[in-house]
Amino acid sequence: MSEYAESAPSTTQRSSTYAGTSGWVGWIAFAGIMMTMLGLFHIIQGFVALFNDKYFVVAKSGLVVHANYTAWGWVHIIAGAIVLAAGFAVFAGQMWARVVGTIVALVSACLNIAFLGAYPLWSLMMIALDVIIVMALTVHGSEIKAGA
Numbered sequence: 001m002s003e004y005a006e007s008a009p010s011t012t013q014r015s016s017t018y019a020g021t022s023g024w025v026g027w028i029a030f031a032g033i034m035m036t037m038l039g040l041f042h043i044i045q046g047f048v049a050l051f052n053d054k055y056f057v058v059a060k061s062g063l064v065v066h067a068n069y070t071a072w073g074w075v076h077i078i079a080g081a082i083v084l085a086a087g088f089a090v091f092a093g094q095m096w097a098r099v100v101g102t103i104v105a106l107v108s109a110c111l112n113i114a115f116l117g118a119y120p121l122w123s124l125m126m127i128a129l130d131v132i133i134v135m136a137l138t139v140h141g142s143e144i145k146a147g148a
Contacts, residue, residue, distance in 0.1 A: 031136030032090035035101050038108065038129050039084030045122065046076030075111070079104060090137070098137045105130040105137075 050073035083104050089097030109130035112123040 027136045027139070028090065031101065031133050032087050034129055034133050034136070035083050035087030035090060035105075037087075038105070038126065038133065039080045039082070039087055041126065041129075042076045042080030042083060042108070044080075045126075046073040046078075046080060049073030049076065072115070079108060079111075083108070102134055102137045105133040109134075 049069040082100065086097040086100040086104065090101060109127045112126045112130070116123045
């Protein structure tokens, strides 16, 4: 019985991967993937607002923020490109990418509240992805560098 107790892995040994990093590396990689998806979604939403302003079923007066769809489209395209670039940099363990990703995801969540009147399901999905990204980047975010 004592031989088994000595050879059995401890709790800390089981929770870390082969390279000595924890399972949180998977969450950070997940955040990077979600950031690239979020960036692409924002870019798509921006192009829709630019090319088909009739797509959104609510009149401009129904939005929380009074902006025309062209301006809103460009905001989404620019923010999406920033999130997309930061998402790829998260995989390399770049600290700036985690900071940018967290800030942009927070701003994205706040801005999507303004868009709830125009397209509620899409905005709610974007807000949910933003929350997941913030959680993954701020909890054990530095561990991706050890796994890279």
